[in-house]
Amino acid sequence: MTETLRTLRRAAEARLTEAGVDTPDLDARLLVQHALNLTxxxxxxxxxxxxxxEQAAAVHALIERRAAREPVSRILGERAFWSLELSLNADTLDPRPDTETIVEAALDALPDRAAPLRILDLGTGTGCILLALLAELPNATALGIDLSPGAVEAATANAARNHLGDRARFRTGNWGDGLAERFDLVVSNPPYIPSRDIASLDPEVREHDPLRALDGGADxxxxxxAIAAQLPGLLKPGGTTALEVGIGQAADVAALLEANGLGVTGIFRDLGGVERCVRGRNDR
Structure with a gap:
């Protein structure tokens, strides 16, 4: 019997269902499309x-990678975020929709989106937060810092891919160490998983996201x-910060901001109702 696109796709869905993948139909469709270059x-x-x-073999190879719990975005090498298409590599966290909460919270704090703002993104990864903000702020410019040269390479490429390279710069560094400039907006999605919880993460995260982008230390x-201690020197007077936080961490992060002289101006929930972003302001 001749194999068709329909039977190939159904077999792919069945294999992913057997492997315990949460969205076997969606994942199978995306991987079949990618393998065969189809819309x-x-x-x-x-x-x-x-x-x-040969076509069937190409599809089955990708399906087996997904069955082994490699994320679809890693297999495709890219992820949609906000209005952007972003490339990934082994040194970047896979951006999640929850992180768009930071973008929304930051934009909500800006009275004039046409202002010539300066933005700093600490631990920029793919550059997703910084680039999403630049896409909404036509006269803003931004600096992204990451400890990983591979992440800096990916973010730089993503800026160019999304036609934002003339307003974005990226470099290696450890949070805000050595920066003398002050910024209107500082954003970050730092590692926040307690070390003891890493082993219990889904294999898509545990085995494919870089550990240093996940592990937030004992608590x-x-x-x-580290970031809260640097923020008073990184933010202009009246400047805003927006930080992604893990489940149950919002109150602790808010307290850290307040302990370093910043005012907390909001805690924002993601689409799942989780407190996902703490926003503060430098009132000094």
């Missing part, structure tokens, strides 16, 4: 078209202590 419409309208042995708050 969604082409996949649907040509469902009864035959596939070659998950090590990065926030």
């Amino acid at each position: 969604r419409e082409q996949l649907l309208f040509n469902a009864d078209s035959p596939v070659t042995a 998950g708050l090590d990065a926030y202590r």
Whole structure:
């Protein structure tokens, strides 16, 4: 019997269901499209078209990677975030929709989106937060810092890919160490998973996201202590910070900001209702 796109896709869905993948139908569709270079419409309208042995092998190879719990975004090498398409590499965290909460909270604090703002992103990774902000703030410029040269390379490429390279710069560094400039807005999605909880994370996260982008130390708050201590010297008077936080960490992070002289101006929930972002202001 000749294999068709329809039967190939159904077999892919069955394999991912067997492997315990949460969204086998969606993941199978995306991987079939990618392997065969098809649009969604082409996949649907040509469902009864035959596939070659080589095409089937290409699909099965990707499906087996997903069955081994490699995330679809890692297999595709890219992820959609905000209005952007971002490339990933082994040194970058895979951006999640929850992180868009930071972008929303930061934009909500800005009275004039046309102002020539300066933005700092600490632990920039793919550059997702910084680039999403630049996409909404036409006269802003930004600096992204990351400890990993590989992340800096990815962020720089993502800026160019999204036509924002003329307003974004990236460099290696340890949080805000050595920066003399002050910024209107400082954002960060630092590592916040307590070290003891790393082993219990889903394999998509534990085995594929870089450990240093996940591990926040014994209580998950090590990065926030470092960043909060630097914020008074990084923010202009009246400047805003927006920080992503893990489940149950919002109150502790708010307290760290207040202990370093910043006012807390809001705690924002993600689409799942989790307190995901703490926003503060330098009132000095």
